[in-house]
Amino acid sequence: AQSVSQHNHHVILSEAASLELGCNYSYGGTVNLFWYVQYPGQHLQLLLKYFSGDPLVKGIKGFEAEFIKSKFSFNLRKPSVQWSDTAEYFCAVNALPGSNYQLIWGAGTKLIIKP
Amino acid sequence: DVKVTQSSRYLVKRTGEKVFLECVQDMDHENMFWYRQDPGLGLRLIYFSYDVKMKEKGDIPEGYSVSREKKERFSLILESASTNQTSMYLCASTPEVSDYNEQFFGPGTRLTVL
Numbered sequence: 001a002q003s004v005s006q007h008n009h010h011v012i013l014s015e016a017a018s019l020e021l022g023c024n025y026s027y028g029g030t031v032n033l034f035w036y037v038q039y040p041g042q043h044l045q046l047l048l049k050y051f052s053g054d055p056l057v058k059g060i061k062g063f064e065a066e067f068i069k070s071k072f073s074f075n076l077r078k079p080s081v082q083w084s085d086t087a088e089y090f091c092a093v094n095a096l097p098g099s100n101y102q103l104i105w106g107a108g109t110k111l112i113i114k115p
Numbered sequence: 116d117v118k119v120t121q122s123s124r125y126l127v128k129r130t131g132e133k134v135f136l137e138c139v140q141d142m143d144h145e146n147m148f149w150y151r152q153d154p155g156l157g158l159r160l161i162y163f164s165y166d167v168k169m170k171e172k173g174d175i176p177e178g179y180s181v182s183r184e185k186k187e188r189f190s191l192i193l194e195s196a197s198t199n200q201t202s203m204y205l206c207a208s209t210p211e212v213s214d215y216n217e218q219f220f221g222p223g224t225r226l227t228v229l
Contacts, residue, residue, distance in 0.1 A: 044205065049217060107156055
């Protein structure tokens, strides 16, 4: 069965530190890849997405992610985090063809930024 | 902007009660989803619907049913609520034709079953 693994359930960083959140998936075919973010008390929103082309994708608020097909990975990065980045981050994968609108979700990573 | 709304942000019910959670989207999306979100488990799909009156079971459909009588509205029903259904419930929608199938989420309903 397809699955998505997020390596860390909790990450605590100081402001200005660099961030990398890991995401690996288990599927050998074509994928669309997403990172969603849920700020405290807010609904899930799309941070960035990859569906083709340049494997380095840029999202909102200075986040980026790199798709490495050989490693089945889509890690999220930000060079310098801010207190306002405190949130839960979810990686999701859409495996193609077949379930062309279902997403497989990782368990999420709670990021806490210390001011 | 796509807007997905859910009928309640917080709900408290008693064991055995029948519970209705409503979701409405205003972008004419064909596909709608119900998830539950639990700490450490991410989002788990309960049911989804790809058209009016059409539904498919997700990963954890037991104890739930759904209804989609109109395209914009997707209801989740807990026939007889139990304490293990205490959770955050999220509704999402996505259009049928999309390059990348981004899902748009509602604010969630935090359900507590006593």
